[in-house]
C-alpha cells in the first residue's frame with residue numbers, strides 16, 4: 001500500500017514537473033512568445049488588482065480572488081519560457097538571465113512567493129489585507145525588470 005502511494009505521488013510530481021517545465025518548444029521564438037504572453041497575462045491581472053488596491057475601481061472580493069488565482073497560476077508556469085538559446089529575436093530579455101541564472105531564479109521565486117501571498121490575501125475579502133500584499137508583489141515584478149529586462 002505504502003509503496004503504491006509513493007509511486008502515485010511521484011507520478012503526480014513528475015506530471016507537474018513536466019507541465020511546469022513546458023520544454024516542448026520547437027524553436028526559440030516559441031519560448032519567447034510563450035513567456036511574453038504569460039507576462040502580458042500577469043500584467044493584466046496585476047492591473048485589475050492594482051486598480052482595486054488604489055481605489056480606482058471598487059473592491060469586489062470575488063473578482064479580486066479570481067484574478068489573483070489566474071495570476072498565481074501563470075506566475076508558477078511562466079518562467080519555463082526562459083530556455084537557453086532564446087536570448088535573440090523579439091525579446092527584451094537580457095543575457096544576464098542565463099549568465100546569472102541563480103539570481104534570476106531567486107527573483108522568479110520571490111515573485112511566485114509574493115503572488116501566492118497576494119492570492120491568499122485576495123481571498124480574505126478584506127481590501128486592506130489585499131492592499132498590504134499588493135505592494136510587495138508589484139515591487140518584486142519591478143525588481144526583476146530592473147535587472148533582467150531591457151528598456
Ligand code: HEC
Nearest residue numbers: 036039040042043046091092093107108111141144148149
Ligand atoms: C524573474 C524575472 C521577472 C519577474 C519576477 C517578472 N518579470 Fe515580467 N518580464 C521579465 C522579462 C525578462 C521580460 C521580457 C521578456 C521578453 O521580452 O522575452 C518581462 C516582460 C514583461 C512584460 C511585457 C510583456 C511583453 O513582451 O509584451 C510584462 C507586462 C511583465 N513582464 C509583467 C510582469 C508582472 C506583472 C510581474 C509580476 C507579477 C512580472 N512581470 C514579473 C522578467 C520578469
